[in-house]
Amino acid sequence: MTRPELVEPAPDKPVTRNLRHRLRESEPFLALFSIIPAVEVIELAAVAGFDGIILDTEHGSYGTGSLPALILAARAGGIFPIVRVRSNDAALIGAALDAGAAGVLVPQIGSLAQARRAVQAARFAPAGTRGANPWVRAGGYGFAPQWFDRANDEAAVLLMIEGEGGLRAADRILELPDLDGVFLGPVDLSHSLGVPGEIEHPAVTQAATGTIRRALDAGVAAGIFAATAQQAATWFDRGAGFVAVGVDTGHLGQALAGLSDEVRAFTRTSRLRIAEQS
Secondary structure, rough: OOOOOOOOOOOHHHHOOHHHHHHOOOEEEEEEEEEOHHHHHHHHHOOOOEEEEEEEOOOOOOOOHHHHHHHHHHHHOEEEEEEEOHHHHHHHHHHHHOOOOOOOEEOOOHHHHHHHHHHHOOOOOOOOOOOOOOOOHHHHHOOOOHHHHHHHHHHHEEEEOOOOHHHHHHHOOOOOOOOEEEOHHHHHHHHHHHOOOOOOHHHHEEEEEEEHHHHOOOOOOEEEEOOOHHHHHHHHHHOEEEEEEEEEHHHHHHHHHHHHHHHHHHHHHHHHHHHHHO
16 A cells, blocks of 8 residues: 655644644544554554554553654654553643643543543643643743743643543533543443443443533544444444544554464465475
8 A cells, every 4th residue: 555755744734733623623533552662653653644643651661751752753744642641640741741742641530520630730820730831842942932822722631531430420521621522441441331341342332422422512522442443433433533543562463463374374375385296
């Protein structure tokens, strides 16, 4: 399959627009979870045509110190860098945004209070409690004097609903001002709902679909994780505007396994042909 060459982003590519605005558009937003801390993986996601990359510091092997180079690679490739922080911690949320992330994905939101705390941590006063430092990367190292005026409008906050607490509080969470989106985690939901690992179980899909519909009614972006391309397409059909399809390690592993199996199959066929001719 032919893919576009890796070039400097054109002026109209997503790198020049903010994620908050992009999530309000009707065009589906396709992302990929990344737990491999490598610039090359981010660049591959960009040339492959993804809209965003989720740098997963909750489950990945890297931390805040690895983010600047990965974020830069995403922005250079014209895709949105989103950081899934390790926990609902104001310092982690602020650090990800200071490093230049287009948005944060905050895990394990189980109550209105937790949701409010996460949103406020991503906003400068008076809208929130984010620590202000104009000399960070996101602020142009002090050379972007208007940054504070626009920062609250640029940083997207996505809250992960992954358990029964979050499901129960969803209607109140969706009423929060400055909330950009909710993201359903079907793997954790399946454990919470008593069907561990069965992400396509009716209990999971019904809970997720209902939350997505309520989010759309509230004017909030709704996203979800999908393990396969078919699942991703199904969730877009069900109303999700934002789908993260799989994890880089999973896709890489499947591709390598498929290649290995294909080569070994050809080798066995060739050996059988030689044996029959001898």
